[in-house]
Amino acid sequence: MASQEIENLASALARLPGLGPRSARRAVLWLVKHRETALKQVLHALGAVQDKLVECHTCGNVDTQNPCSICADPKRDAKSICVVEDVADLWALDRARLFTGKYHVLGGRLSALDGVRPEDLAIDSLLGRVEEGGVDEVVLAMNATLEGQTTAHYIAERLEKRPVRITQLAHGLPVGGELDYLDEGTLAQALRARRPLS
Numbered sequence: 539m540a541s542q543e544i545e546n547l548a549s550a551l552a553r554l555p556g557l558g559p560r561s562a563r564r565a566v567l568w569l570v571k572h573r574e575t576a577l578k579q580v581l582h583a584l585g586a587v588q589d590k591l592v593e594c595h596t597c598g599n600v601d602t603q604n605p606c607s608i609c610a611d612p613k614r615d616a617k618s619i620c621v622v623e624d625v626a627d628l629w630a631l632d633r634a635r636l637f638t639g640k641y642h643v644l645g646g647r648l649s650a651l652d653g654v655r656p657e658d659l660a661i662d663s664l665l666g667r668v669e670e671g672g673v674d675e676v677v678l679a680m681n682a683t684l685e686g687q688t689t690a691h692y693i694a695e696r697l698e699k700r701p702v703r704i705t706q707l708a709h710g711l712p713v714g715g716e717l718d719y720l721d722e723g724t725l726a727q728a729l730r731a732r733r734p735l736s
């Protein structure tokens with residue numbers, strides 16, 4: 539059996555998404571073996587992120603600068619805002635490198651079951667960004683789940699009287715599918731075939 543320190547590291551890593559206790563132990567073993575190179579590098583990277591991590595006040599993205607690198611990028615088209623549930627969805631969509639506009643992170647989805655109400659999500663700040671003007675299109679990129687689609691319809695209703703085009707990702711996303719788990723090709727396809735919300 540390993541020492542308490544090593545046990546603690548393994549159980550901390552086991553809580554990461556995608557890592558169970560067994561792969562956490564494997565990761566610890568690997569880090570111990572490569573302590574002079576990889577362990578130092580991981581520690582340094584974690585420290586740098588921890589020192590600088592901030593939430594973007596405009597879009598809700600998590601980055602090491604506020605406004606985030608996407609909001610601050612003048613090459614991004616500010617006329618188009620893609621609304622996502624979580625930061626993971628933003629990162630997944632942005633990896634597909636097809637959408638050139640800006641994003642807005644809601645911080646979840648409406649859920650009667652979990653007691654998530656509109657005021658718990660960053661919906662007012664989205665309306666605020668649209669109200670400021672200069673936005674032509676709002677792309678609703680919610681997950682293809684019942685709650686995701688309920689959220690999309692709620693936002694579409696709130697935006698109804700604003701002079702913006704509202705589109706959503708094309709179906710073809712697997713039902714019940716979470717954006718974060720899709721490959722970039724499927725995501726790119728869904729984004730390309732986005733259509734007006736009916």
Ligand SMILES: [Zn+2]
Pocket residue numbers: 594595596597598599605606607608609610
């Ligand atoms: Zn931002």
